[in-house]
Amino acid sequence: MNDDLRTEKEILNGNFKLITELKEFRMSLWVNGFGIVDGKTQQEILPLNTTFNLDDFTEHEHTIEIDFRIYPNGNVTYNVIINPFEKSFIYLTKVYALNDFNPTFFETESSN
Known part of the structure; x- marks a missing residue:
């Protein structure tokens, strides 16, 4: 892997890192592609997925709001709010466990 293609940004007061x-x-x-790791332990919170394209993100007090698209299609933009402290995310007003992130969107994408 070329390190020039990978970046790490501290988020939520250094408690986590957004990996792209x-x-x-x-x-x-x-x-x-993007993922989230614990800033202290380096434990993977959200696995790096290189078929998800990070379009934008905004930090809030305890959450990070992310806009992304899924390739190969890439026509639909998804918006989620991730709470890495609670290992959960909100999509379309429903709360999910963060370990259900990839399955939720692969299932959604296949129905589009």
Whole structure:
């Protein structure tokens, strides 16, 4: 892996890190994959997924709001609020366990 393509940004007062990694999905299409790790223990909170493209994020007091798309389609933008302290996320007003993040969106994407 080329370290120039991977970045780590401290979030939520340094308690966590937002990991992003650029990956060429197809010729001239780069996807900015993302994941979250514990800032102290380096434990993976949300696994890095390079088919999810991070479009934007905003930090709030105890949460991070993320807009992303899923490739190869990439036509739909998803908005979630992640609470890494509680290992949960909110999507369409419903609260999910963070370990259900990938299955929730792969199932949603396949129905689009």
